[in-house]
Amino acid sequence: MQVYGLDRTIREQPFFAGLQEAFCMLVCGCARNVRFEAGQYLFHEGAPAEEFYLLRHGRVALELHGPERGSVTFQTLGPGELAGVSWLIPPYRWTYDARALTLVRAIAMDAACLRQKCEEDHHLGYEMMKRFMPILIERLQATRLQILDVYGSPGQ
Amino acid sequence: MLPRIGRIQRRRRDGPEIWTIEIEPEHGAAAFVPGQFNMLSAFGVGEVPISMSGDPAEPGRLVHTIRAVGPVSSALARLEPGQPVGLRGPFGSGWPMEEMAGRDVVIVAGGLGLAPLRPTLYPLFGERARYGKVVLLYGTRSPGDILFRRELERWRRRLDIDIEVTVDHAGVNWRGHVGVVTALIPRAAFDPLQAIALVCGPEIMMRFAIAALRNVGLADDAIYLSMERNMKCAVGFCGHCQFGTVLICRDGPVFRYDRLRDLLAVKEI
Ligand SMILES: Cc1cc2nc3c(=O)[nH]c(=O)nc-3n(C[C@H](O)[C@H](O)[C@H](O)COP(=O)(O)OP(=O)(O)OC[C@H]3O[C@@H](n4cnc5c(N)ncnc54)[C@H](O)[C@@H]3O)c2cc1C
Numbered sequence: 475m476q477v478y479g480l481d482r483t484i485r486e487q488p489f490f491a492g493l494q495e496a497f498c499m500l501v502c503g504c505a506r507n508v509r510f511e512a513g514q515y516l517f518h519e520g521a522p523a524e525e526f527y528l529l530r531h532g533r534v535a536l537e538l539h540g541p542e543r544g545s546v547t548f549q550t551l552g553p554g555e556l557a558g559v560s561w562l563i564p565p566y567r568w569t570y571d572a573r574a575l576t577l578v579r580a581i582a583m584d585a586a587c588l589r590q591k592c593e594e595d596h597h598l599g600y601e602m603m604k605r606f607m608p609i610l611i612e613r614l615q616a617t618r619l620q621i622l623d624v625y626g627s628p629g630q
Numbered sequence: 631m632l633p634r635i636g637r638i639q640r641r642r643r644d645g646p647e648i649w650t651i652e653i654e655p656e657h658g659a660a661a662f663v664p665g666q667f668n669m670l671s672a673f674g675v676g677e678v679p680i681s682m683s684g685d686p687a688e689p690g691r692l693v694h695t696i697r698a699v700g701p702v703s704s705a706l707a708r709l710e711p712g713q714p715v716g717l718r719g720p721f722g723s724g725w726p727m728e729e730m731a732g733r734d735v736v737i738v739a740g741g742l743g744l745a746p747l748r749p750t751l752y753p754l755f756g757e758r759a760r761y762g763k764v765v766l767l768y769g770t771r772s773p774g775d776i777l778f779r780r781e782l783e784r785w786r787r788r789l790d791i792d793i794e795v796t797v798d799h800a801g802v803n804w805r806g807h808v809g810v811v812t813a814l815i816p817r818a819a820f821d822p823l824q825a826i827a828l829v830c831g832p833e834i835m836m837r838f839a840i841a842a843l844r845n846v847g848l849a850d851d852a853i854y855l856s857m858e859r860n861m862k863c864a865v866g867f868c869g870h871c872q873f874g875t876v877l878i879c880r881d882g883p884v885f886r887y888d889r890l891r892d893l894l895a896v897k898e899i
Contacts, residue, residue, distance in 0.1 A: 535802075535808065536808075537802070544801065544802070545801065545802045546799050546800070546801065547799065547800045547801070547802065547804065547808045548798075548799050548808060548809075549808050549809045550806075550807050550808045550809060552817070575805065612813070615810075615812075615838070616809060616810040616812070616813060619798075619810045619812075619834065619835065619838060620798045620799070620810065622834060623771070623798070624740065624741070624831070624832040624834050624835050625740060625741030625742075625769075625770050625771040625775065625798070625831075625832065625835075626771060
């Protein structure tokens with residue numbers, strides 16, 4: 475019953491939309507439901523990227539901190555979005571903090587488990603890559619806009 | 631072509647280096663449509679185009695929001711109540727208020743780009759039943775840069791309009807969205823097949839916003855944007871604001887995207 479429940483939850487995630495049945499079962503084996511209270515961290519910069527999160531409910535802030543500026547939020551995420559991409563690329567360590575802004579319910583995907591399954595079945599691996607690439611590209615473009623500081627005063 | 635005289639009635643700080651001034655024209659009001667601009671002159675300094683940012687239903691109270699970036703805009707932003715200001719206008723094309731009736735309206739504003747769009751919001755919110763869904767997506771630099779903050783907060787309390795604000799970066803006390811305004815577009819609730827979008831902000835932001843609107847299914851002829859180029863005469867004589875085959879002052883500043891599509895991609899103009 476519980477497996478069916480998680481399976482359905484996973485199918486409802488935009489990230490897995492249209493995923494083949496067989497792949498869905500494979501992915502499901504790496505997933506679990508998790509919950510974070512407001513203020514709790516999903517992960518910290520520098521720590522091993524052991525899980526990534528598909529948000530079902532609530533909001534998460536991605537933060538960096540420096541000695542003078544304190545914590546700076548550079549992106550917030552909401553339901554249907556994915557927190558954490560560092561699990562995909564060596565050295566598999568988080569490069570920022572992720573903090574729950576509200577109560578967060580999410581599906582946590584075991585990164586080592588998913589990486590292993592992708593290695594064993596490259597069709598699954600390619601399917602995962604096709605789903606991750608647009609997210610990475612979107613973030614790259616957003617970062618470009620933020621770096622250009624388009625709203626700043628000219629000459630600033 | 632000679633400027634009329636107006637007097638500053640009020641002046642309010644609306645952000646870092648941004649001031650909103652209210653001008654009372656000495657010889658009566660000139661009606662304007664949202665999206666139009668006036669040529670404002672600071673006497674002895676110069677004249678620049680500045681969009682209307684107030685309510686078109688109150689043409690006797692001209693409202694302009696100015697960022698002090700150079701000599702003329704800084705002189706205008708410094709004017710105190712009672713001081714004179716030169717006025718020519720209103721000039722230019724407006725936002726497509728008639729075409730918007732009966733359709734979902736998506737407004738995408740970036741930074742100071744909210745100012746030329748604000749005049750559309752008064753009739754949109756005032757005659758709410760004339761339109762389908764109304765969505766305002768506003769992106770700016772940081773929480774301290776949010777323009778017209780009190781008004782936005784008041785409008786956000788309404789249940790029949792969706793207003794989302796996002797900033798490029800924020801400290802830990804900000805509870806709202808962080809990220810680029812384009813990221814709000816796929817999440818917004820509107821029907822792309824019958825929506826009309828108005829976009830105003832820095833040109834790079836507008837190009838990204840247009841790409842995101844097209845991605846969710848808006849047609850090129852359903853997207854409008856407001857362009858800025860340096861101007862002198864404002865009536866299509868001098869050619870100063872030429873942008874490829876169009877003159878921004880005479881043919882714009884508001885354009886339907888399909889008219890500008892090929893020009894926007896060209897770097898040299
Ligand atoms: C149709 C139209 C509507 C406008 N509406 C507004 C408005 O509502 N509020 C407002 O503050 N400004 C608006 N502007 C821009 C405004 O006209 C310019 O900022 C102004 O002309 C600058 O003159 P200046 O003498 O103060 O500075 P300048 O010495 O001319 O410029 C100072 C610096 O600002 C840069 N700059 C000049 N114009 C712009 C611009 N449009 N965008 C970004 N950087 C610029 C210059 O490259 C230079 O680096 C509008 C422009 C147009 C064409």
